[in-house]
Amino acid sequence: MRTVRLDKDKHDRNHFDCGVEALNNYLRLMANQQSSKDNTRTFVLEDSNQTERIIGYYTLTMTPVDLTALPAKLQKKHHNAQSGGLIARLAVDKCHAKQGYGEFLLIDALQNLLIASEIVAFPLIVVDAKDGAIQFYEKFGFTTFNDTPNKLFITVADVRSNLEPRT
Numbered sequence: 001m002r003t004v005r006l007d008k009d010k011h012d013r014n015h016f017d018c019g020v021e022a023l024n025n026y027l028r029l030m031a032n033q034q035s036s037k038d039n040t041r042t043f044v045l046e047d048s049n050q051t052e053r054i055i056g057y058y059t060l061t062m063t064p065v066d067l068t069a070l071p072a073k074l075q076k077k078h079h080n081a082q083s084g085g086l087i088a089r090l091a092v093d094k095c096h097a098k099q100g101y102g103e104f105l106l107i108d109a110l111q112n113l114l115i116a117s118e119i120v121a122f123p124l125i126v127v128d129a130k131d132g133a134i135q136f137y138e139k140f141g142f143t144t145f146n147d148t149p150n151k152l153f154i155t156v157a158d159v160r161s162n163l164e165p166r167t
Contacts, residue, residue: 054093
């Protein structure tokens, strides 16, 4: 399995359905447009039998970080930090749910952000968890921000210590 950048001429975005209209619509209507403006990058997991079909996707970008919402220890350590990597969206088609693809996509996103952090340093990776997804991210070491329970973070240092970067 591997992810590739979304290609509007190849990938069939209209048949993707994760059950959340906002995520479906983003993939169909906004992902390519936002990528062409250099605002985000969307990666898709292709079906190996039909590479135009999308099993799942995630979108990466940067985000400002409110240091006051972090635990005191991290506030002190990263007092000069202003931004972090953001997993803006992550979704798996309903036909492929509960088969480990979400975990695969999350690890792939973390590996890509780890590589990016080696080039342009940032201390945190942030995710806005949709309803019911908080426990999914907590399983991988994400912690909720003090002021927003559905917004979680993990330090790049923790990702680095738990994942081998791809080369």
